[in-house]
Amino acid sequence: TRVAILISGGGSNMIRLVRDMTGDHPARPVLVASNDPQAGGLARAAALGVPTAAVDHRDFPRDRAGFEAALLQPLLAADPDIICLAGFMRILTPAFVQRFAGRMLNIHPSLLPKYPGLATHARAIAAGDAQAGCTVHLVTPELDAGPVLGQARVPVLPGDDADALAARVLVQEHRLYPAVLRRFAAGDHTPVML
């Protein structure tokens, strides 16, 4: 099973996914691509021997379709079976998403359906939630709304600010995403609940 991973920044989730795809894991990483040529994750992926590509979305101002057409080139050349969005910070058009319907995953730093979109940790704290966490879901045209493939929960602690909670959730992201990809790549869509 061929896995392509899309990133926008440091790629800490991508690193965990790549490192997990060894031995008897049914999947292998075939591409790491970014919308930012300066993304730190690109050098980290290359250091792990994974082919990389970058398409700068700033080269396509107000032209989301043009950016996606450019991104599709290295993506389709890699011929992935599964695409993992991992810290990928661009919204994809329905047309792009539909091309990979049922085989594009995303990790979102909240317990969906709570807090789709941005600033998830600040919102959980402001709401006085006792728990927060992260969700891996299938990507559908509606932002952060597809079927849940896994969730991990953490406590919100007194005195938490968004950074403290983000750090606590990120540790769980790094556990959850590899576990979900292993199960999904084996054809099992049973949600992973950590």
Ligand code: GRF
């Ligand atoms: C993190 O905030 C994480 O919660 C979200 O994307 C951001 C960067 O992740 N998934 P990564 O380190 O680039 O994987």
